[in-house]
Amino acid sequence: MGNPDRVQDRFAAGAQYIAGRLRPGTSGRTQDVVDPATGETLYRYELAGPADVDAAVRAARTALPEWAAASPGERSDALHRFAAVLADRSEELAHTETLQCGKPIKLSREFDVPGTVDNTAFFAGAARHLQGQSAGEYSPDHTSYVRREPIGAVGSIAPWNYPLQMAAWKILPAVAAGNTIVLKPAEITPLTSLLFAEAASAAGVPDGVVNIVSGAGRDAGEHLVGHPDIAMTSFTGSTAVGRRVAELATAGVKRLHLELGGKAPFLVFDDADLQAAAHGAVAGSLINSGQDCTAATRAYVQRPLYEAFVSAVADLMATVRLGDPLDPATDLGPLVSHAHRGRVAGFVERARGYATVVTGGEAPGGDLARGAYYRPTLITGAAQDSEVVRSEIFGPVLVVLPFDTDDEGIALANDTPYGLAASAWSRDVYRAGRATREIQAGCVWVNDHIPILSEMPHGGYKASGYGKDMSAYSFEEYTQVKHVMYDNTAVARKDWHRTVFGDRP
Numbered sequence: 384m385g386n387p388d389r390v391q392d393r394f395a396a397g398a399q400y401i402a403g404r405l406r407p408g409t410s411g412r413t414q415d416v417v418d419p420a421t422g423e424t425l426y427r428y429e430l431a432g433p434a435d436v437d438a439a440v441r442a443a444r445t446a447l448p449e450w451a452a453a454s455p456g457e458r459s460d461a462l463h464r465f466a467a468v469l470a471d472r473s474e475e476l477a478h479t480e481t482l483q484c485g486k487p488i489k490l491s492r493e494f495d496v497p498g499t500v501d502n503t504a505f506f507a508g509a510a511r512h513l514q515g516q517s518a519g520e521y522s523p524d525h526t527s528y529v530r531r532e533p534i535g536a537v538g539s540i541a542p543w544n545y546p547l548q549m550a551a552w553k554i555l556p557a558v559a560a561g562n563t564i565v566l567k568p569a570e571i572t573p574l575t576s577l578l579f580a581e582a583a584s585a586a587g588v589p590d591g592v593v594n595i596v597s598g599a600g601r602d603a604g605e606h607l608v609g610h611p612d613i614a615m616t617s618f619t620g621s622t623a624v625g626r627r628v629a630e631l632a633t634a635g636v637k638r639l640h641l642e643l644g645g646k647a648p649f650l651v652f653d654d655a656d657l658q659a660a661a662h663g664a665v666a667g668s669l670i671n672s673g674q675d676c677t678a679a680t681r682a683y684v685q686r687p688l689y690e691a692f693v694s695a696v697a698d699l700m701a702t703v704r705l706g707d708p709l710d711p712a713t714d715l716g717p718l719v720s721h722a723h724r725g726r727v728a729g730f731v732e733r734a735r736g737y738a739t740v741v742t743g744g745e746a747p748g749g750d751l752a753r754g755a756y757y758r759p760t761l762i763t764g765a766a767q768d769s770e771v772v773r774s775e776i777f778g779p780v781l782v783v784l785p786f787d788t789d790d791e792g793i794a795l796a797n798d799t800p801y802g803l804a805a806s807a808w809s810r811d812v813y814r815a816g817r818a819t820r821e822i823q824a825g826c827v828w829v830n831d832h833i834p835i836l837s838e839m840p841h842g843g844y845k846a847s848g849y850g851k852d853m854s855a856y857s858f859e860e861y862t863q864v865k866h867v868m869y870d871n872t873a874v875a876r877k878d879w880h881r882t883v884f885g886d887r888p
């Protein structure tokens with residue numbers, strides 16, 4: 384397990400990164416960062432209050448003119464250097480992410496950190512390729528073109544499940560497009576956002592372009608969203624908090640980007656490769672202990688495969704090794720906190736009254752008892768309108784339901800307020816193709832579930848929010864498009880002036 388003193392020393396200067404340096408918060412309130420594998424406090428820091436948010440916004444506004452005026456090539460060079468610094472610091476990033484979140488070190492090393500380095504390299508390239516309509520004479524008398532301009536100082540709020548990647552997804556497209564940013568990570572997991580911002584500075588990104596305020600949602604978060612000098616809010620988190628953020632941003636007529644909750648369906652047709660589907664369901668529901676907005680949560684399995692699927696999934700779940708997240712052999716770490724484990728367990732305990740808990744449904748004992756662990760859990764026999772089918776549990780819990788016809792399977796998959804991600808499992812290209820067209824979600828995988836790519840957009844339909852992270856599509860969020868129109872005639876009385884002056888000479 385990690386050495387708490389090391390973390391306390393590493394961030395001794397404080398958990399606020401403003402204008403290129405770490406400093407303490409001034410809210411007068413402290414927050415513990417706890418290792419969920421042991422329950423030990425790794426780091427205690429002073430939370431950001433409104434004055435710290437004001438200082439960070441000032442820093443972002445001060446840095447804005449020069450950063451916005453930098454050429455795409457200059458911003459691209461800085462981001463390329465940033466990717467190289469992150470790659471050099473991979474092990475510190477992975478270790479710290481695992482300590483504060485409890486995620487297995489192999490996940491941090493093979494997914495979170497390389498994904499972040501790749502995102503950074505992608506945006507370094509994309510910064511030079513902002514697309515727009517081509518300049519031209521769309522009327523014979525005028526030449527038009529579009530300018531794609533940064534929006535200003537952006538305020539971002541991120542969740543605790545992938546703190547490093549969420550910081551990257553918010554910060555990179557914003558700064559690649561010439562904006563500056565103030566990011567508020569979740570207060571229980573601020574450490575890798577701070578390392579990310581430090582790496583930006585080490586790469587030569589000017590002070591004030593990337594700022595981090597580690598504060599609580601209600602005060603620092605709301606102050607940031609409502610701040611008059613913030614031009615845009617981008618938020619990733621739960622749908623409930625997203626609604627509150629939307630109210631505040633709307634009152635200030637701010638541009639808003641919302642990446643919210645999910646309840647991804649996993650649709651298995653009766654011609655699917657059973658072993659592939661069972662492995663996909665276990666990996667897709669247990670990744671990051673199920674604390675993944677796109678995790679497979681509702682498996683709908685066509686009746687002929689249903690029993691075999693349930694038993695294959697239960698067998699595979701039994702092979703997953705819970706353990707110390709810093710041990711490379713560990714498959715499943717603890718949940719992010721004891722409080723969150725209690726929330727997940729509550730869903731499962733209530734489900735015992737109306738469904739069958741086939742496997743799991745408990746915390747392990749022995750050496751793991753002090754951590755926030757929860758065993759992989761498989762539930763069957765739940766009704767479509769039950770809580771475990773409808774609500775986001777955000778834990779290692781998979782619910783499996785049967786269906787008969789393809790129409791019914793697709794209808795059940797869509798019967799949710801959410802629309803972030805889904806998968807369809809079939810060897811028939813027409814069946815799978817129909818599912819990709821008819822499932823209402825921002826991503827539909829065929830015969831896989833979870834992989835993401837820097838080049839491809841990530842974002843929701845329905846109550847999962849709007850706007851895209853990653854990919855060139857994210858520039859739609861972080862830029863504003865200006866139409867510039869030149870008159871080509873050089874005449875004082877233009878044709879269209881007839882509508883005002885009539886035909887008088």
Ligand code: NAD
Pocket residue numbers: 540541542543544545567568569570598599600601604605608619620621622624625627628642643644645675676775777803842843847848
């Ligand atoms: P959360 O909504 O509780 O918190 C998210 C962030 O909002 C935190 O930084 C929190 O401090 C802040 N916050 C809380 N109240 C606030 C308020 N009143 N005003 C401003 N900010 C406030 O979410 P969480 O529990 O940290 O994360 C899990 C949720 O995030 C899940 O619903 C998950 O699906 C979602 N998520 C979505 C995506 C996506 O891309 N769509 C990605 C990751 C996580």
